[in-house]
Amino acid sequence: MKSKITQSLVERAPAPERGKSSLYADSEMRGFYLIVTPTKRSFYVQSLVNGKQVRTKLGDHPAMDAKQARDAARKTLVDMRGGANPNEERRKARARGITLRGALDLHLAAKPLSQRTKDDYRYNCEQYLADWLDKPLAELGADRAAVRERHRKITEKHGAPSADSVFRVLRAVYNRGLREHPDLPPNPTTNVDYHGLRRRKVDVDAERLLAWGKVVLGLNPVRRDLHLFMILTGMRRTSVCEARASELDLGARRLHVPKPKGGAARAFDLPLSGPLADLLGHRLAENPKLHRKSPWLFPADSKSGHVAEVAQHELDGLTGHALRHTYATLALQAGVPIAELKFLLNHAAGNVTMGYLNPTLDHLRGYQEKASTYVLEALGLEWTEGQWPPRLATTPAEAASINECEVA
Structure with a gap:
């Protein structure tokens, strides 16, 4: 409706029903409006700007009264008719x-x-x-x-x-x-000219792995199992250190990882091979003797209650993320296809086809078994089902020597 927008009108205009609004067009200044809703009374102007109708808000009552709104409307309408779009100006101001x-x-x-x-x-x-x-x-x-x-x-x-x-x-x-x-x-x-640093290469030659296998067995049992778990799964340090007993399902032979790199949206279930199931089962049995009521799979006397630092000078630099590299290399050598390896490492799909794939845990577990067997062999370790920890493998020469002693 048309009416001169005065302070009296602003204050006395009846509030419309919920969900509706009333529009008052000023009878003296074309393009100046008052819009009344059940909760607000607001001043607007509307005009053509470069051939397009543009409406913009001046302010709300009582922060702005009718006289202030009229003065602002007069100036804004002049600017709009000159080609200035106040909505665009506000947007640019927010950007600035x-x-x-x-x-x-x-x-x-x-x-x-x-x-x-x-x-x-x-x-x-x-x-x-x-x-x-x-x-x-x-x-x-x-x-x-x-x-x-x-x-x-x-x-x-x-x-x-x-x-x-x-x-x-x-x-x-x-x-x-x-x-x-x-x-x-x-x-x-x-x-900026980025340096484009290359991904670090990890040396996994046979002698280094055999030496690592011997040394790791002599570590504190919790740290021994943590390092072995990392090289047998390639899991990232934080996910391993923060793994909880409540996330382990030995019956289904899987470990749920709720917050890997990328957050909860990248949560996944890790399939457990026989050696991995024995390793974690051993930790469940032994942890209460060392750290009573600890919720962590790899507990420690630290502020967090779990192992937080994985550096281990005895292991010659083959710790932490280097073990992820090592697992990936050895799993590939064991015959694990790249597609399955990406799922085991929880890497992003990377392409449309990978995004379609959703293999079962049983399917992936078969490849995890294959990788575990190969990794333990590369480390010179022998695992017997149902037992943990593994022991150093007997070389052919050592076996022959043992046989000679038995014959004698």
Whole structure:
């Protein structure tokens, strides 16, 4: 309805029924409106902008009264008829206002990341880009030379791997901000020359593996089994250290991994071979003697209650992620196909065809058995079903010597 929009009208206009609204068009200023809903009274203007009808909100009552709204409407309508779109201007202002910290929060809230990954993102930003956290992304995007220079300085002070890691985080965070605010400048990390470090190669020659097998049997039983579990599964350090007894189903011969790399969205069940089932069964039986009522499969006298640090100087660097590399190499040599190996390692699909596949645990367990047999043999260890730990294998020469002694 048409009526002069006055303070009296704003205050006395009847509230409509729930779910409905009433529109009052000002009788003196074309394009100036009051819209009344059951909960709000808001001022709007509407006009043609470059041939298109555009409506924009001026404000709500009582924060804005009728006189203030009329003054704002007069100015805004003049600008709109001159070709300015206030909605676009607001959007650009929001884009200019989002900071690196805001984009980081947006990115972490939008993606199903594990807490560890979120902590890594925050660490990289707070440790290396602290002075940029409250800087608008628009400023970072406009100063591409400064972004490239920061990468160079981090490389110089902390090394190439750290620099590339920090800037991969910055690239992802800026891209998330750019999706939210398309008016931002292009991602400035495209001006960075990444070092492109190659994935570390792990030496798995026969002598080194045999030496590792001998040494690992002499470790503390919990750490012995932890390292053997890692080389027999290729599981990542955090997932192994945080494995709980409640996630183990020995009857079904599987271990549920609820929060691997990638968070809960990447949760999976690990099929257990015979040796793996015996290893974990042994831990269930022995752990209460060492750590009463511990929920962890690999308990320790640490703040967390489980093994947290897997470094072991006796094992000559073949620990942690190096064991994941070792497992993958040996499993492939054992005849495990690449497709099944990717599932056993819980790697992302990588292509459309892999995304279609959903093999059963029984199918994967057969290949896990094959891998376990090959790995234990490479380590020079013999496993007897139902027993743990394994023992050093007897070489042909040693067997012949034993036979000679028995004959004598």
